[in-house]
Amino acid sequence: MSTVVARRQGLTGNDAVALAWRQINPDVVAAYPITPSTQVVERFARYLADGEATTEFVPTESEHSAISACVGASAAGARVMTATSSQGLALMHEVLYIASGLRLPIVMAVATRALSAPLNIHGDHSDVMGSRDAGWVQLYAGTVQEAYDLSILAVRVAERARVPVMVCLDGFTLSHSLEPVLVYADDAVRAFVGEARTSGYRLLDGEGAGPLTVGPLALPDAYMDFRRALANAMGRALEVIAGETAAFNAHFGRDLPVHLEASGLEEADGALLLLGSTADVVREALAGRSSASGRIGVVRLLTFRPFPAEAVRQALSHVARVVVMDRADSLSTLGGPLGIEVRAALYGQAFPPAVTDVIYGLGGRELRARDLERLRALFQEEPVPGPVYLGVEDG
Amino acid sequence: MPAEPAALPWRDLDAGPVLPGETSRRFLTGDWRERRPRLDLDRCVHCLLCWLYCPDTSVLVAGGRVVGIDLDYCKGCGVCAAVCPPSAAAITMVEEER
Ligand code: SF4
Ligand code: SF4
Numbered sequence: 400m401s402t403v404v405a406r407r408q409g410l411t412g413n414d415a416v417a418l419a420w421r422q423i424n425p426d427v428v429a430a431y432p433i434t435p436s437t438q439v440v441e442r443f444a445r446y447l448a449d450g451e452a453t454t455e456f457v458p459t460e461s462e463h464s465a466i467s468a469c470v471g472a473s474a475a476g477a478r479v480m481t482a483t484s485s486q487g488l489a490l491m492h493e494v495l496y497i498a499s500g501l502r503l504p505i506v507m508a509v510a511t512r513a514l515s516a517p518l519n520i521h522g523d524h525s526d527v528m529g530s531r532d533a534g535w536v537q538l539y540a541g542t543v544q545e546a547y548d549l550s551i552l553a554v555r556v557a558e559r560a561r562v563p564v565m566v567c568l569d570g571f572t573l574s575h576s577l578e579p580v581l582v583y584a585d586d587a588v589r590a591f592v593g594e595a596r597t598s599g600y601r602l603l604d605g606e607g608a609g610p611l612t613v614g615p616l617a618l619p620d621a622y623m624d625f626r627r628a629l630a631n632a633m634g635r636a637l638e639v640i641a642g643e644t645a646a647f648n649a650h651f652g653r654d655l656p657v658h659l660e661a662s663g664l665e666e667a668d669g670a671l672l673l674l675g676s677t678a679d680v681v682r683e684a685l686a687g688r689s690s691a692s693g694r695i696g697v698v699r700l701l702t703f704r705p706f707p708a709e710a711v712r713q714a715l716s717h718v719a720r721v722v723v724m725d726r727a728d729s730l731s732t733l734g735g736p737l738g739i740e741v742r743a744a745l746y747g748q749a750f751p752p753a754v755t756d757v758i759y760g761l762g763g764r765e766l767r768a769r770d771l772e773r774l775r776a777l778f779q780e781e782p783v784p785g786p787v788y789l790g791v792e793d794g
Numbered sequence: 795m796p797a798e799p800a801a802l803p804w805r806d807l808d809a810g811p812v813l814p815g816e817t818s819r820r821f822l823t824g825d826w827r828e829r830r831p832r833l834d835l836d837r838c839v840h841c842l843l844c845w846l847y848c849p850d851t852s853v854l855v856a857g858g859r860v861v862g863i864d865l866d867y868c869k870g871c872g873v874c875a876a877v878c879p880p881s882a883a884a885i886t887m888v889e890e891e892r
Contacts, residue, residue: 502810561808610815617811624802625811632808 403651405584412546412573415580416482416508416566417442419550421452422588425506426477426595429457429468433487434520435570436510440482462487466494466505473503474613478554478595481505484570485512488526492533495563499534499629501614504557507535508550509567510574511675511726513762521763522570524674528727528736534629536564536636537704539674541660543568543578545701548647548655551583554592555643560636562629569676571763583651591650633705640702658707660699661714668693669720669778670752672711672741674700677724677759677766684771695778703737708744715745720778721752725786726760734758734786753782759789766790823850827870829887831863838884844874 410418416439420428430440446452455472459465462483473479483491488509498505511527513519527537536556540546546568553564568574617625637658644657662682664670671681678699685695698714700707715721725735733739738756745751755777760766770789777787787794838860845853845860852868854861863874875885 500810502808561810612813612815612817614811615813615817616821621802624804625807627804628807628810631804 403583403587404581405587406582407579408582409577410543410547410580410582411438411575411577412540412543412568413438413510413575414442415543415547416550416568417446418582419547419588420454420480421446422583422585423478423480423551423554423592424452424589425454425480425554427455427457427469427472427479428481429459429465429472429479430481430483431459431462431465431487433462433484435512435522435574436482436484436487436508438574439508439510462490463494466491466498466507469505469507470494470498470501470503473498473505474501476595478558479503479505480507482508482510484510485514485520485526488530489514492530495530495533495535497614498563500625502561502629502632503563504554504561505563506550506553506557507563507565508546509565510570511567512570519762520570522572522574522726523761523763524567524725524727525761527565527567528729530565531704531736534562534633535704536560536562536633536640537702538564538566538640539701539703540566540568540573541676541678541699541701543573543576544580545655546573547580547582548651548653549701551588551591552643552647552655555646556636556640558595559643560632560639562632562636567675572676581653587651591647637702637705637707656701658700658702658710659714660701662697662699663694664696664698664714664718666694667696667718669722670696670698670715670718671722671724671774672698672700672715672737673724673726674703674737675726677726680766681724681771681774684768685775693778695775700737706740706744711741711744712748715752718752720782721745721754722774722777723754723756724760724774724789725756725758728758728761728786732785738786755780755782756786757789758786764790822866824864824866824868827865827868827890829870829872830865830890831868831870831872831874831885832888833860833863834884834886835860837882839879839882841879841882843877843879844885847873847877849873 457468469479513523514525538549549566557564641657682697723738725737734756840859850867852864872887878885
C-alpha cells in the first residue's frame with residue numbers, strides 16, 4: 400500500500416478534482432469557467448501548460464458548447480471530462496439528456512451552487528437537483544478527500560455503466576476549503592482507470608467501418624425502447640457503483656462508503672439524512688448527545704442518482720423518525736427532492752419511520768447553533784406534510 | 795407514420811442509438827409536404843440559388859444546371875421559391891395533391 404498512497408497534501412476541492420484529472424489524463428476536457436468550479440479548469444490548464452498532461456483542452460464560449468464538445472469527443476471514443484456550476488449546468492441542460500441518451504461515459508465535476516434569481520454564487524444543491532432526471536449518475540462528496548476519490552471512481556463507473564456521471568462537491572464549502580488529502584501515486588491512478596473503454600462509438604476505429612450516424616431520429620416505434628434501455632442502465636449503475644467502490648477500496652486501501660454512510664445509528668431513535676459536506680458538521684454537533692428525543696444518527700448519501708432505495712430502507716429500518724435535510728427546494732409544496740424521494744422509498748414499508756423534510760442552507764446560508772436546536776426539536780414534534788424552512792423567520 | 799411498435803429488443807440497445815451512415819437516404823420525408831414546388835425550366839437561369847438554399851438537398855443538379863426537384867425528400871418549405879430571383883420566378887409553390 401505504501402506505493403499507492405504517495406503523500407498527504409493540503410488541497411481544496413477544486414484542486415483535488417484537477418489533480419485527479421491530471422492523473423487520469425483524459426483525452427479531452429472542454430469547459431467554460433464559472434464560479435465556484437472555475438479553478439478546476441484553471442488548475443488543470445496549468446498542468447497542461449506545464450506539460451503534466453496531454454489532454455486536448457477545448458476552451459469554449461459557453462457551457463452549452465462545452466458539453467456539446469464533450470458529446471462529440473466522447474462519441475468519437477475519447478475519455479472526456481468537464482466541470483461547471485449553477486447557471487452553467489442549467490445552460491447545459493439540453494445537452495445533458497443527449498449525453499445520457501447517447502450513452503456517453505462523460506465525467507463532470509459540479510461545484511454545486513444556487514440558481515438565480517436573486518443572483519447568488521454560494522453553495523446549495525439547486526443546480527444539480529435540476530439535472531437529477533437527466534439520466535446522469537450523481538455522486539456527492541462529503542469531504543475534499545471524497546471529491547478526489549469520486550473523481551477517480553467516476554471514470555470506471557461511467558465507462559462500465561455506460562452512462563455519464565456527475566461528481567458533486569459543495570460549492571465553496573468543499574470547492575474552496577483546504578483539507579489534508581491522501582494523494583495516490585500517478586501510476587496507481589492510471590492503473591485503476593486503465594485505458595479508456597471503447598464506448599461502441601469509436602468513430603476512428605476499424606478498417607473501412609465507414610461513417611456512423613450517432614443519435615438518429617427515433618419515431619414512436621423506437622424511441623421508448625432506447626429510454627427503457629437507459630432506465631435499465633441506471634438500475635444497473637447501482638451495482639456498478641457498489642462493485643467499483645469495492646475495487647477502488649481494494650486498490651487504494653481506502654474505505655469509501657458504498658452509496659451511503661450511516662453513523663451513530665446503533666440504538667438511535669431518529670436519523671438525519673442528507674447529502675454532502677453538512678453531514679460532518681451535523682455529526683459533530685450531535686456526537687454523544689442524547690436529547691429528550693433520544694439518540695440521533697446521521698445518514699449521508701453519496702449516491703443520489705440512481706436512488707439507492709434499498710440501502711436507505713435498510714439504514715432507516717430501526718428508527719422511528721427521520722429528518723431529511725434538503726439543500727434545494729422542489730417548490731412543489733411537498734418538500735425538497737431528497738425528502739420526496741426518501742418518502743417514496745419508504746412508502747409501503749410495514750412500519751415506516753415518520754419523515755420530516757427540512758429545507759436549509761439555500762444560497763450558502765450557514766447552519767447555526769439555534770438551527771441545530773430546531774433540528775433536535777423536530778424529532779419530538781408531529782411530522783408535518785410540507786417542508787420546514789430552517790434558518791428563516793418562523794420556518 | 796408508422797403506427798405499430800417495432801418491438802425493438804431493448805436489452806440489445808446498450809450501445810445507444812447508433813446506425814450506419816447515410817440511413818437517412820432510406821427515410822423518405824417528402825410525405826410531410828403540404829405544398830410542392832413547381833419548377834418552370836423555361837424561366838430558370840440556373841443561378842443555383844435554390845440548390846444552395848434548399849435545406850434538404852432536394853434540388854437536383856446535373857452539369858451545373860437545375861434539372862428537377864427530388865420530391866422524395868422535399869418538404870415544401872418554399873425556400874427555393876423565395877430565393878429564386880424575381881426576374882426569373884422559375885419556382886411557384888402549389889397545393890400538394892395526393
Ligand atoms: S420546397 Fe424546400 S425542401 Fe422543397 S425543394 Fe424547395 S427549398 Fe427544397
Ligand atoms: S433559383 Fe430559380 S432561377 Fe435560380 S436555379 Fe433555382 S429555379 Fe433556376
